[in-house]
Amino acid sequence: MAAVLRRGAKFISFGSSQLLPGGCKHGRTSTLSFFSSSNRNSSSSSKIKVDLDGSTGIAVVKFQSPPVNSMSLDFLTELSISLEKLELDKSCRGVILTSGQPKIFSAGLDILDMYGKNPEHYAEFWKSVQDIWLKLYSYSKITIAGINGSCPAGGCLMAMTCDYRIMADDPRYRIGLNETQLGIVAPFWFMDTIVNTVGHRTAELSLQFGLMYSPSDALKIGLVDQVVPEEKVLSTATETMTQFMAIPDHAREISKSMLRKPTVDRLLAFRDADTKNFVSFISKDSIQKSLGMYLTMLKQRKV
Numbered sequence: 001m002a003a004v005l006r007r008g009a010k011f012i013s014f015g016s017s018q019l020l021p022g023g024c025k026h027g028r029t030s031t032l033s034f035f036s037s038s039n040r041n042s043s044s045s046s047k048i049k050v051d052l053d054g055s056t057g058i059a060v061v062k063f064q065s066p067p068v069n070s071m072s073l074d075f076l077t078e079l080s081i082s083l084e085k086l087e088l089d090k091s092c093r094g095v096i097l098t099s100g101q102p103k104i105f106s107a108g109l110d111i112l113d114m115y116g117k118n119p120e121h122y123a124e125f126w127k128s129v130q131d132i133w134l135k136l137y138s139y140s141k142i143t144i145a146g147i148n149g150s151c152p153a154g155g156c157l158m159a160m161t162c163d164y165r166i167m168a169d170d171p172r173y174r175i176g177l178n179e180t181q182l183g184i185v186a187p188f189w190f191m192d193t194i195v196n197t198v199g200h201r202t203a204e205l206s207l208q209f210g211l212m213y214s215p216s217d218a219l220k221i222g223l224v225d226q227v228v229p230e231e232k233v234l235s236t237a238t239e240t241m242t243q244f245m246a247i248p249d250h251a252r253e254i255s256k257s258m259l260r261k262p263t264v265d266r267l268l269a270f271r272d273a274d275t276k277n278f279v280s281f282i283s284k285d286s287i288q289k290s291l292g293m294y295l296t297m298l299k300q301r302k303v
């Protein structure tokens with residue numbers, strides 16, 4: 001997996017990979033805001049901000065982990081706690097996942113959690129990735145992803161767990177499972193999720209090439225359900241949520257569960273083996289070396 005850096009171009013190459021077109025640089029500080037109206041229930045951990053509107057039953061869960069909402073162990077833990085609280089909250093009927101960072105929904109798994117750590121850390125990290133997928137893929141409430149930025153790999157996986165995906169119409173944004181472009185293989189449950197979303201043939205091409213789709217191409221293959229101007233992502237998500245809410249909860253919930261249970265059960269059955277596979281794969285010297293080079297390239301990239 002030789003790494004090649006093409007500076008000055010729109011993409012960076014890692015092995016045969018292309019990084020997403022970017023150019024945006026992000027501040028590292030975050031601003032927390034609070035609502036005081038009696039119908040709103042807001043909470044904010046350092047990386048996840050939750051705003052539950054008691055009058056509509058809709059919670060907006062905003063990722064606020066600068067610069068790129070990468071899914072670190074801390075991020076995943078905070079997200080998991082927030083989702084658990086909302087699932088137990090009877091006043092919440094649906095959750096919109098979106099980003100508070102400009103131009104990025106989520107950069108996927110945090111590479112720093114997969115690099116230079118010990119096997120115990122890799123196992124803990126991987127279990128938290130499995131946990132968030134299990135939670136979201138079998139979430140009883142309605143989930144909508146408001147994809148207001150790029151969304152590679154783990155970011156795409158998280159969006160695919162939702163019941164509906166709305167993406168901002170910006171040709172610079174990309175979404176997809178690009179693992180093969182990084183020289184790694186998407187785990188079987190990532191694969192199951194994309195097969196369930198876009199169908200087997202499209203998933204085959206998508207996974208083998210590690211394709212990253214523009215919003216309009218993602219819409220064509222059914223990876224997202226709607227593409228709207230960026231400023232309308234949240235309002236469209238709210239309107240769509242209202243349509244889902246018109247369906248009796250129990251009937252919708254049972255339908256979702258029946259459709260997704262076999263996929264969920266497959267990970268549950270092989271969870272330990274999957275963790276062992278991940279730890280042994282990510283601990284390999286060759287993989288660590290490649291991840292190190294990839295990180296260096298990300299940090300050096302100036303476009």
Ligand SMILES: CCCCCCCC/C=C\C/C=C/C(=O)SCCNC(=O)CCNC(=O)[C@H](O)C(C)(C)COP(=O)(O)OP(=O)(O)OC[C@H]1O[C@@H](n2cnc3c(N)ncnc32)[C@H](O)[C@@H]1OP(=O)(O)O
Pocket residue numbers: 019020021022023024025026067068070103104106107108109110111112150152153154155179182184185186187277278281295298299300301
């Ligand atoms: C046989 C079976 C065996 C099973 C084994 C399974 C193995 C498979 C394991 C896991 C599957 C992997 C899933 C993943 O999600 S891997 C992560 C994939 N993500 C990416 O490749 C995205 C990389 N990032 C980018 O392309 C860009 O950063 C961007 C388009 C998201 C944003 O671009 P831009 O706005 O220009 O920002 P910068 O590139 O300048 O980045 C800012 C800052 O953030 C750091 N960074 C970016 N992405 C990550 C990341 N995923 N993790 C950690 N850090 C990240 C970047 O390095 C910059 O840092 P700084 O210079 O210090 O500010």
